[in-house]
Amino acid sequence: MFFYYSGTGNSYAAASVLGDCCALTDIMACMDKGEFSFSLEEGESVGFACPVCNGGIPKLAADFFRQLRFDRQPAYLYLVLTYSDHWGNAAVHFASLLSEAGLELDAFYAVPMPENNVIEHVILPEEERDAVYERAEELLKEIARRIDAKEKNPAFCEPGYKDAEAKYSAYLDMCHTSHFHVDDQCVSCGICATRCPYHSIRLIDGVPTWIKDECTLCMGCMRCGAIHYDEATIGKKRYTHPLLKKGGHNHAGHSQAGGHAHS
Numbered sequence: 001m002f003f004y005y006s007g008t009g010n011s012y013a014a015a016s017v018l019g020d021c022c023a024l025t026d027i028m029a030c031m032d033k034g035e036f037s038f039s040l041e042e043g044e045s046v047g048f049a050c051p052v053c054n055g056g057i058p059k060l061a062a063d064f065f066r067q068l069r070f071d072r073q074p075a076y077l078y079l080v081l082t083y084s085d086h087w088g089n090a091a092v093h094f095a096s097l098l099s100e101a102g103l104e105l106d107a108f109y110a111v112p113m114p115e116n117n118v119i120e121h122v123i124l125p126e127e128e129r130d131a132v133y134e135r136a137e138e139l140l141k142e143i144a145r146r147i148d149a150k151e152k153n154p155a156f157c158e159p160g161y162k163d164a165e166a167k168y169s170a171y172l173d174m175c176h177t178s179h180f181h182v183d184d185q186c187v188s189c190g191i192c193a194t195r196c197p198y199h200s201i202r203l204i205d206g207v208p209t210w211i212k213d214e215c216t217l218c219m220g221c222m223r224c225g226a227i228h229y230d231e232a233t234i235g236k237k238r239y240t241h242p243l244l245k246k247g248g249h250n251h252a253g254h255s256q257a258g259g260h261a262h263s
């Protein structure tokens with residue numbers, strides 16, 4: 001089994017390479033259905049792909065991992081983090097969420113991908129992204145080999161990473177939809193509403209309207225440039241992985257991807 005959570009497509013792209021052949025399971029869809037219990041075949045491995053948020057696991061994914069249950073211990077349980085420059089404490093965070101169900105992380109892998117956090121960073125220009133994708137693809141091939149060999153790599157905090165708790169708590173404080181607004185560039189396409197994992201956005205008279213406060217700061221709703229987080233994103237380029245632009249993963253319809261099994 002391979003679970004993934006992705007706001008802007010990087011982790012979905014990683015999952016599409018590594019989760020090959022076993023159907024990918026979209027964590028957003030599981031959250032929608034309230035599906036947290038899964039049966040495993042004997043000897044079955046379980047993989048996860050997920051972004052890093054302020055050195056930890058994104059809020060929505062953390063809610064899922066806390067409730068996740070299997071009917072037996074996976075043969076090999078591994079995490080693949082996508083991140084821009086510091087994975088921080090995310091592997092330790094993940095391991096601690098799973099330990100509540102008595103699940104043990106065997107290995108984690110971290111793959112640098114383009115930054116998607118338009119609130120706090122400048123997004124890499126499109127023409128400079130290919131080099132990052134190419135390096136990520138090479139690394140993912142290497143990771144696939146390490147997964148096949150069931151390498152052990154227990155969770156640890158990135159050396160030199162400081163104030164993990166304070167940084168993660170600052171992220172949680174930012175997860176409120178009251179910060180968002182839409183400008184007059186909006187064309188009422190409704191993609192923002194389909195991308196919101198908490199279904200917090202509804203088009204009312206063609207205008208994206210935040211109907212709930214729940215947000216995991218995935219950046220999925222901000223892909224078009226008409227939606228802003230306070231004043232922080234005005235005039236800034238947005239980020240979406242090309243695989244999402246092609247429509248490979250849509251929260252409304254959920255994902256399809258084939259591939260390569262790691263059992």
Ligand SMILES: Cc1cc2nc3c(=O)[nH]c(=O)nc-3n(C[C@H](O)[C@H](O)[C@H](O)COP(=O)(O)O)c2cc1C
Nearest residue numbers: 006007008009010011051052054055084085086116
């Ligand atoms: C709110 C937020 C916080 C982030 N924090 C970090 C971080 O602490 N370290 C890091 O390297 N990348 C950080 N990122 C970047 C993402 O982890 C990275 O771009 C990831 O590949 C996005 O995956 P996705 O496209 O699957 O959502 C952050 C992104 C967001 C939106």
